[in-house]
Amino acid sequence: MKTCPVCKAVSSEYSAHCYKCGRSFEMPKLEPLDQPPQTSSVLQSESKPESGSPEPKIPFEEWRTRGFWNSLLETWIQASLHPREFYPLAGKTKDIMSALLFYLIWQILGAFLGLILSIISPNPVIHSMMEKFGGTGSSHALFIIPFQIVSILIFYPVILLIGLFLWSAVVYLLLSILDGAPKGFATTLITLSYASAPAIIPYLIGWIWSLIVQVIGLSESHQSSIWKPALAVTIPFLILFFLILAGLSVLFASHFFNIPGFKP
Numbered sequence: 001m002k003t004c005p006v007c008k009a010v011s012s013e014y015s016a017h018c019y020k021c022g023r024s025f026e027m028p029k030l031e032p033l034d035q036p037p038q039t040s041s042v043l044q045s046e047s048k049p050e051s052g053s054p055e056p057k058i059p060f061e062e063w064r065t066r067g068f069w070n071s072l073l074e075t076w077i078q079a080s081l082h083p084r085e086f087y088p089l090a091g092k093t094k095d096i097m098s099a100l101l102f103y104l105i106w107q108i109l110g111a112f113l114g115l116i117l118s119i120i121s122p123n124p125v126i127h128s129m130m131e132k133f134g135g136t137g138s139s140h141a142l143f144i145i146p147f148q149i150v151s152i153l154i155f156y157p158v159i160l161l162i163g164l165f166l167w168s169a170v171v172y173l174l175l176s177i178l179d180g181a182p183k184g185f186a187t188t189l190i191t192l193s194y195a196s197a198p199a200i201i202p203y204l205i206g207w208i209w210s211l212i213v214q215v216i217g218l219s220e221s222h223q224s225s226i227w228k229p230a231l232a233v234t235i236p237f238l239i240l241f242f243l244i245l246a247g248l249s250v251l252f253a254s255h256f257f258n259i260p261g262f263k264p
Contacts, residue, residue, distance in 0.1 A: 058089050058194075061098045075102060079194040080209070083216040090191045091183055091221035099193035100161070107160050110200035111152045117202060119145065168192050171232045175218070180228030183221065191221040 004018040018024075059066060060075040078086040090099075172188040175181035181188055195217040198209035211233060218229035 055092075056089060058086075058093060058095070058098070060102050061093065061095050063098075072102070072105065075194070076106065076197045079197045079217075080213060083195075083213050084220055086194070087191060087217040087220035088223075090194055090217065091187055091223065093190060094186065096186060096190060099190040100164075103164060103193040103196055104157050104160060106197055106200050108152060108156065110202075110206070111156060113200060114202060115145070115148055115152070164193065164196075165189070170236055171214075171218070171229075174232035174235055175222070175224075175228060178228040178231060180218075180224040180232065181222050182224070187221050188218065191217045 004021060007018065007021045058075060059071040059078070063071040066074075093099075168185065168189040171192065172181055172185045175188065192214060195214040196210055198213055199206045201209060215226060215229045215233055218224075218232070219226040222229070
């Protein structure tokens with residue numbers, strides 16, 4: 001509080017003049033601050049979004065932390081049902097081993113599923129062959145099924161990997177000719193490994209589903225036009241179809257027209 005020296009009136013310490021007589025008071029001088037507070041920079045730094053957030057990954061690549069079977073099933077669902085959201089991740093990853101392991105697991109599970117279906121609904125061709133050699137349905141169950149189980153567990157993975165690498169090489173070669181594989185062979189191999197997931201569905205449904213996913217997946221992982229992987233995937237089957245058609249034509253011609261040297 002301030003007391004006026006003339007009229008002795010009491011005023012606030014923040015008053016510059018006496019409210020009664022109007023005498024001016026001496027106000028203390030404010031010293032400037034050495035460094036003004038940087039409020040604007042603090043607010044700007046607080047408003048900036050965090051740039052260190054991890055990028056999304058393929059679930060199966062994190063199976064050690066997310067659980068093996070949970071990540072395996074989650075990856076199958078994403079790779080088979082949501083290809084446009086999943087396969088851009090396949091174009092960024094370099095984890096080939098996880099992709100190959102995923103491929104082998106689902107292909108082997110599909111082989112066991114086919115074996116179970118063959119037991120439930122036996123193939124008449126196999127039974128007719130067993131009857132020619134004096135066998136029966138029980139002998140088929142005793143000898144053929146154990147042999148198939150051993151083959152699936154030991155020999156089938158090797159055949160699967162050879163087939164996958166050959167198919168990836170053919171598709172990558174055709175994509176390179178069409179300028180549709182800018183991210184290289186590894187991305188093509190990883191994409192085809194995950195795109196084989198629907199093949200576990202029996203019969204032609206899974207095979208056609210897998211081909212469709214391969215086309216979409218290659219387009220998304222390589223970030224190319226979809227017609228390029230569509231040609232790369234269908235051209236080998238067209239060539240194989242015409243080769244089979246040509247062979248059948250030769251056989252029919254040799255049978256009906258008696259062409260020398262082509263007797264069946």
